[in-house]
Amino acid sequence: MSEKIDKRLRSRQFRLRLNRAMTDKGWTQSALARAIGVDRSTVSQLLRDDGARLPNAHVVGACAAALGVSADWLLMLSDRPESASDLLAGALSLTEAPRALVDERIFAWHREAEGYKIRHVPAALPDMLKTAALLAWEYTPHLGRTAQQAINASTDRLTWMRASQSDYEIALPLSEMQSFAEGTGYYDGLPREVRLEQINRFMDLHDQLYPRLRMYLFDARRVYSAPITVFGPLLCVFYAGGHYIAFRDRDRIETFTRHFDQLVREAAFTARDMPEYLRGLRDRIETA
Secondary structure (H helix, E strand, C coil): CHHHHHHHHHHHHHHHHHHHHHHHHCCCHHHHHHHHCCCHHHHHHHHHCCCCCCCCHHHHHHHHHHHCECHHHHCCCCCCCECHHHHHHHHEEEEECCCCCCCHHHHHHHHHCCCCCEEEECCCCCHHHCCHHHHHHHHHHHHHHHHHHHHHHHHHHHHHHHHCCCCEEEEEEHHHHHHHHHCCHHHCCCCHHHHHHHHHHHHHHHHHHCCCEEEEEECCCCCCCCCEEEECCCEEEEECCCEEEEECCHHHHHHHHHHHHHHHHCCCECHHHHHHHHHHHHHHHHHC
8 A cells, every 4th residue: 555655646746846847947848748759748648647657767767858857856766856967067076276376266165164174185285384485495396487476375375274263174194294304205305494494384383373273194004095175064175186176065075074084083193292293303304
């Protein structure tokens, strides 16, 4: 008995939703019939049949495709009328990531998430915390005159963070800080005085902004993370070299929020450990 009631309900909902989709699109029965290649009488029957029988999958799929809705929605299997492609387009976007920091798109994401906690795993040291000397060393070989623009953008980003109501958590691989302090790998050739100035900059900003700004160092041999930023519950953004991949669907945002929280739980050095850790790095650079 319950199965018959379910079929009748689903059939009735199919007719209601099909009629709603036609109304939203401004289509008559004749227009839909032409679009899916059937007689008008077939569409009329779909809309008036009060039995428990549903049309076959081909007809349902054709109606959904023509009207730009989801077949699952027509069949009451989903509450979202958007087609799968529309849902994906709304949940996922690909944005070019310029080499310079002058990037209005990512700054707009920060402003959109103002008031929410922002969780950030940078590709290297966090740009907005870098000294002008480090930014100039890093950007000038690639961008020439635009290095100054990168410096200005970094200053603007930090100014925004100071004024906003957002907490900012940054998780870095421990190996990144060690490589920086030793001037090896990516930082090969970075002058000693620039490294010392940068460590002092980290220490000053920690004193000024903690606890709203918190840094954590995790051991990449135990837990790994690609560069990613989670803007509260609104979106998460991967940095993929030349592009940002942004997700807005709730499940992925929650997944990567939990991933970031794991980095914090697994941290070799927590935010409270950072002053002592940075002093130790400074001593190593000074005595090297």
